[in-house]
Amino acid sequence: MTKGSMVSTRQASLLVAFMWVAYFLNYSDRQAIFSMFPSLEVDLNMTNKQLGLAGAIFLWVYAFCCPIAGYLADRFSKRLLVILSLILWSLVTIATGFAGSALIILSLRAMMGVSEALFMPTAIALTADAHPPSLRSRAIAILTTAQIFGTVAGSWYGGWMADQGQWRNAFLVLGVVGLLYTIPYFLFLRNVEENKPVQVIKTTKIPGFRVLFKVKTFLLLCVVFPIFVFGLWLLYGWFPTFLHDKFFLNQSGAALNATIFIQGPTLIGLLGGGVIADAMYRYTKASRLWLLTASLILCAPFLHALGSSDTLTTTRIAAMGFGLFSGFMMGNIFPAAFDVVAVDTRASAVGFLNFFGAIMSGFATLFGGMWKESLGIDGLLSLTALAYMFAGIALIVGIKMLFPKDYKAEHAELEVLN
Numbered sequence: 001m002t003k004g005s006m007v008s009t010r011q012a013s014l015l016v017a018f019m020w021v022a023y024f025l026n027y028s029d030r031q032a033i034f035s036m037f038p039s040l041e042v043d044l045n046m047t048n049k050q051l052g053l054a055g056a057i058f059l060w061v062y063a064f065c066c067p068i069a070g071y072l073a074d075r076f077s078k079r080l081l082v083i084l085s086l087i088l089w090s091l092v093t094i095a096t097g098f099a100g101s102a103l104i105i106l107s108l109r110a111m112m113g114v115s116e117a118l119f120m121p122t123a124i125a126l127t128a129d130a131h132p133p134s135l136r137s138r139a140i141a142i143l144t145t146a147q148i149f150g151t152v153a154g155s156w157y158g159g160w161m162a163d164q165g166q167w168r169n170a171f172l173v174l175g176v177v178g179l180l181y182t183i184p185y186f187l188f189l190r191n192v193e194e195n196k197p198v199q200v201i202k203t204t205k206i207p208g209f210r211v212l213f214k215v216k217t218f219l220l221l222c223v224v225f226p227i228f229v230f231g232l233w234l235l236y237g238w239f240p241t242f243l244h245d246k247f248f249l250n251q252s253g254a255a256l257n258a259t260i261f262i263q264g265p266t267l268i269g270l271l272g273g274g275v276i277a278d279a280m281y282r283y284t285k286a287s288r289l290w291l292l293t294a295s296l297i298l299c300a301p302f303l304h305a306l307g308s309s310d311t312l313t314t315t316r317i318a319a320m321g322f323g324l325f326s327g328f329m330m331g332n333i334f335p336a337a338f339d340v341v342a343v344d345t346r347a348s349a350v351g352f353l354n355f356f357g358a359i360m361s362g363f364a365t366l367f368g369g370m371w372k373e374s375l376g377i378d379g380l381l382s383l384t385a386l387a388y389m390f391a392g393i394a395l396i397v398g399i400k401m402l403f404p405k406d407y408k409a410e411h412a413e414l415e416v417l418n
Contacts, residue, residue: 012139014188018185019143022146023123023143023144025150026089027154028153029089029175032154032157032171032174034158035156040102040105043167048369049369051369052237052366052368054109056362058112058113059113060362061117062114063354063358066352066354069120069351070122073121073125074125074344074345078122081119082189084118085115090174090176092115093175093178095111098168099168117354121348124140125346127139128334133281134281135278141275142271157174159251159255217289217402217403220398223356225333226356226360228388229360230360231387233364233365234368234380235262239258239262239377240254242258257316266323266326267327269331273295274331289403291328292333292395294328295328295332299325303382303385305318306381307381308382337349340410342410
C-alpha cells in the first residue's frame with residue numbers, strides 16, 4: 001500500500017468518525033421531545049393531536065427539504081452544508097427550551113426539519129464517495145450507528161430531565177453542545193477533499209431527479225422504504241408513551257425501555273448487516289436488496305408482538321427482535337440505491353428516499369396521536385406488520401425483474417473491483 005493510499009484510508013476513517021458525532025447530535029436533538037410528551041401535555045396544555053403533530057410537522061418539513069438538500073449537495077460544497085446544518089439545528093434546539101405554547105413548539109419543529117434536512121443526504125454522500133463498493137455498506141452502517149446511540153441518549157436524557165421538571169434546560173444543554181462541536185468539526189472538514197469518489201462510474205449532465213426516476217429499482221426503494229420507516233417512527237414517536245400508559249412506567253423508565261431494547265440489537269443488525277452485505281456482494285450484486293428483503297419479512301412478526309404482548313418482558317423480547325432485523329434495512333438502504341444510480345446523483349438519491357420516508361413517517365406520529373384512543377398503538381403496529389410482509393414480497397419481485405437491468409445500465413463501462 002502506498003503512502004498516498006494510507007493517508008486516504010486514514011482520512012476516510014476520520015471522516016466517518018467526525019460525521020458520526022454530528023449525526024449523534026442530530027438524532028439526540030430531534031428525539032428528546034418524544035420522551036417529554038407527558039410533561040408537555042401538562043406544562044403547555046398540548047393535546048394528543050398536537051403532540052402527534054410535533055413529530056409529523058418535523059418529518060413533513062424535513063421530507064420536502066431533503067430533495068433540495070440533496071440537489072445542493074451534489075452541486076455545492078458538502079462541507080459547508082453539514083457545518084451550516086449543525087449550527088442551525090443547534091440554535092433551533094436552544095430556542096425550543098424557551099417555547100411557551102404548543103404553537104411555538106410546532107413552529108420550531110418545522111424549523112428543525114429545515115435545518116436537519118441539510119445534513120443527512122450530504123453526510124451519506126461524502127461517506128460513500130470516500131469508500132469503494134466493497135467497503136461501502138460497512139462504512140455507512142458504522143455512520144448510521146450514530147442514529148442508534150443518538151436515539152437512546154436523546155430519548156433517555158429528555159425523559160430524565162422531564163422527570164426532574166427540567167425539560168427546557170434539556171434543550172438548552174443539547175443545543176450548546178452542538179454549537180461547541182462545530183469548532184473541531186469545521187477544523188477537520190476544511191482539509192477534506194470533495195467530489196473525488198474512490199470509484200468513478202459514468203455520470204450525467206441531466207438533472208438528478210430526472211435520472212433517478214428512470215431507474216425502476218430506485219423507484220421501488222422509494223415505495224418500500226417509507227413502509228419501513230412508518231413502523232420505525234410509530235415506535236420512535238409513541239412507544240415511550242405506549243409503555244408509560246400500559247405498564248405504568250415513569251417517563252425516563254418508559255424512554256429507556258422504548259429505546260435500549262430496540263436500539264441495542266439494531267446496532268448489532270446494522271454492523272452485522274453491513275458486513276454480510278459486503279461479503280455477499282462478491283457473489284451477488286443484489287446483496288443489499290436481499291438484506292432489505294430479510295429485514296422487512298423478519299421484522300413483521302416482532303412488530304405485531306410489540307403491540308400485542310401482555311408483559312413487559314415479552315415486549316422487550318419483541319423489541320429486541322425488531323431492532324436486530326431493522327438494522328439490516330438501516331445499514332443497506334442507501335448503499336442499495338448507490339448500486340443502481342450514478343455517482344453524481346448520490347446525495348439526490350438519499351434526499352428523495354428521505355423525502356418519501358419522512359412523509360410517511362410523519363403520518364406515523366400523527367396517526368399515533370389521532371388514533372391512540374380508538375384503534376390504538378397496538379392496532380397500528382399490527383397493520384404495519386402486514387404492510388412489511390407485502391413490501392418484502394415486492395422487493396423479491398424487484399430483485400428478479402428490475403435490478404439486473406438497472407445494475408447493468410449503471411456499470412456497463414466499469415469492471416467492478418471487489
